[in-house]
Amino acid sequence: MFVRTMETLAGGEWTGSETWVDVFDPVDVRQPVVRVPALTAERVTGIYDAAAAGFAVWKRTPALARAKILAKAASLLRVRAAEIALGVVTENGKTLAEARVEVEKAADFFEYYAGHAREAYGSLVHDVRPDTRTSFQREPIGVVLAITPWNDPLITPARKLAPALAAGNAVVLKPASETPTSALYLARALHDAGLPAGVLNVVTGRTSEISDALLDDPRIAALTFTGSNEVGEGLRARIAPRNVRFQAELGGKNASVVLAGADLAAAATAVVAAAFAQAGQRCTATSRVLVDRTVHDAFLAVLREKVAALRLGPGQDAATDVGPLVSRNQQDGVLGHIGAAVKQGARVELGGDAPAGDLANGCYVNPTILADVTGEMDIWRDEVFGPVVALRAFDGLDGAIALVNDSPYGLAAALFSDSLEAAYRFADEVECGQIAVNTTTSGWDVHHPFGGFKDSGSAFKEQGTEALHFYTRVKSVAIHFGR
Numbered sequence: 001m002f003v004r005t006m007e008t009l010a011g012g013e014w015t016g017s018e019t020w021v022d023v024f025d026p027v028d029v030r031q032p033v034v035r036v037p038a039l040t041a042e043r044v045t046g047i048y049d050a051a052a053a054g055f056a057v058w059k060r061t062p063a064l065a066r067a068k069i070l071a072k073a074a075s076l077l078r079v080r081a082a083e084i085a086l087g088v089v090t091e092n093g094k095t096l097a098e099a100r101v102e103v104e105k106a107a108d109f110f111e112y113y114a115g116h117a118r119e120a121y122g123s124l125v126h127d128v129r130p131d132t133r134t135s136f137q138r139e140p141i142g143v144v145l146a147i148t149p150w151n152d153p154l155i156t157p158a159r160k161l162a163p164a165l166a167a168g169n170a171v172v173l174k175p176a177s178e179t180p181t182s183a184l185y186l187a188r189a190l191h192d193a194g195l196p197a198g199v200l201n202v203v204t205g206r207t208s209e210i211s212d213a214l215l216d217d218p219r220i221a222a223l224t225f226t227g228s229n230e231v232g233e234g235l236r237a238r239i240a241p242r243n244v245r246f247q248a249e250l251g252g253k254n255a256s257v258v259l260a261g262a263d264l265a266a267a268a269t270a271v272v273a274a275a276f277a278q279a280g281q282r283c284t285a286t287s288r289v290l291v292d293r294t295v296h297d298a299f300l301a302v303l304r305e306k307v308a309a310l311r312l313g314p315g316q317d318a319a320t321d322v323g324p325l326v327s328r329n330q331q332d333g334v335l336g337h338i339g340a341a342v343k344q345g346a347r348v349e350l351g352g353d354a355p356a357g358d359l360a361n362g363c364y365v366n367p368t369i370l371a372d373v374t375g376e377m378d379i380w381r382d383e384v385f386g387p388v389v390a391l392r393a394f395d396g397l398d399g400a401i402a403l404v405n406d407s408p409y410g411l412a413a414a415l416f417s418d419s420l421e422a423a424y425r426f427a428d429e430v431e432c433g434q435i436a437v438n439t440t441t442s443g444w445d446v447h448h449p450f451g452g453f454k455d456s457g458s459a460f461k462e463q464g465t466e467a468l469h470f471y472t473r474v475k476s477v478a479i480h481f482g483r
């Protein structure tokens, strides 16, 4: 089979290497489809040299010029959307429609922060001294290391790159090994839009060989990470002794709550979208469904019908609703979670296994509903990151809110109800960073502050103007102009 080669962007040059890392199509993992450079630790150190030099240039580039480059990159992403979406599908497995949304949203990030790059954030403040003009201003912090996962291989890097670059930082981006090529499409758009050398560098390679060089470089001013709690906590501990700013988007165990007065069909449609889009591989995916006991069976019947109608298949096939998971590893992990839940007493209402026949060479899991789930089961607590929902009945709004909060995570939660009072109480009392009422737990716009509470994240938010707090520092300037 033909294996396409893609070079990476380092120090303003497109570069290969002596050895390469294979990338697989989750539809059929028997052969690689693309290969990307396996950079050495020495090359990674050279990349930090380039990033430090790039930062010196970029921070002095007028903000309006930075804005134009980001806006141009957004328009190049849109012009190249068909090619890029196909690239995303090929390495990630999501459907073409989902990948098109991803390209559009990645472009939105650059467009949105291009607008912000035009604003000079700061203010004049009073000074007790006479003839003194005091102000404060925001300035970039330096070289940002961004480490991203495979589930949204364009959006997640774009969510970090766009505000970081708009604010005048340089970025070293390390995409997931499963999906490095999407990051390279982003880098291509930024490079072609005129981003100066060294301002963005993409590190591809074998993480075990380059991790020390990547994480321990003294020039890192900030580390932004999206991925698993295990890795996120490891990174947090590793950089803690240094003066490196840290931001993390970690896991979720997101609940959708259906109250008795809800429109059950509309609630089921939203739950299906939130739970099974991208085969459940979203940090904001609905993974627990809590249903008022009085409507539990009626809701389950509607949900079952909608999930049974989902068509599993290759992402490139226009008829497909749910594509494969990203890798065999991920498929095995999700099937393991389902198996453990069944052993602990959950009932498989639908799915629960991998499809046979034509789809067996791919990393598919049949869309799964687990019922009769209890708080003692691992499936109640653990992030699954696959096309699986766990159903549990509750009595009353207070009971529902207590169950939503019964989680180490605090990323997203949704309520389906016809009661305004319930909506406000839910919003006030649920310990999550993202609250949805009569809509999905997932799918937040670029200008919505985004990030979880508890074990789902860190103090710094992403998206919107909030993100700029992470990528800038505040300097106060007092100028005495009298004698």
Ligand SMILES: NC(=O)C1=CN([C@@H]2O[C@H](COP(=O)(O)OP(=O)(O)OC[C@H]3O[C@@H](n4cnc5c(N)ncnc54)[C@H](OP(=O)(O)O)[C@@H]3O)[C@@H](O)[C@H]2O)C=CC1
Residues within 6 Å of the ligand: 147, 148, 149, 150, 151, 174, 175, 176, 177, 178, 206, 207, 211, 214, 215, 226, 227, 228, 229, 231, 232, 249, 250, 251, 252, 282, 283, 330, 333, 383, 384, 385
């Ligand atoms: N919150 C979210 O959005 C996401 C959560 N997850 C959760 O994590 C689980 C596992 O997914 P997985 O891909 O393994 O996520 P990881 O957390 O392992 O990987 C995320 C990123 O961190 C990188 N990374 C891992 N270890 C190191 C290290 N020592 N030094 C530098 N970079 C490192 C990975 O690189 P590499 O790929 O080379 O290992 C990848 O780029 C999923 O099942 C899901 O539960 C996964 C993805 C996104």
Ligand SMILES: O=C(O)CCC(=O)C(=O)O
Residues within 6 Å of the ligand: 151, 152, 156, 226, 281, 282, 283, 284, 285, 441, 442, 443, 444, 445
């Ligand atoms: O739901 C969203 O808007 C974002 C999802 C996301 O960031 C993720 O799945 O990693």
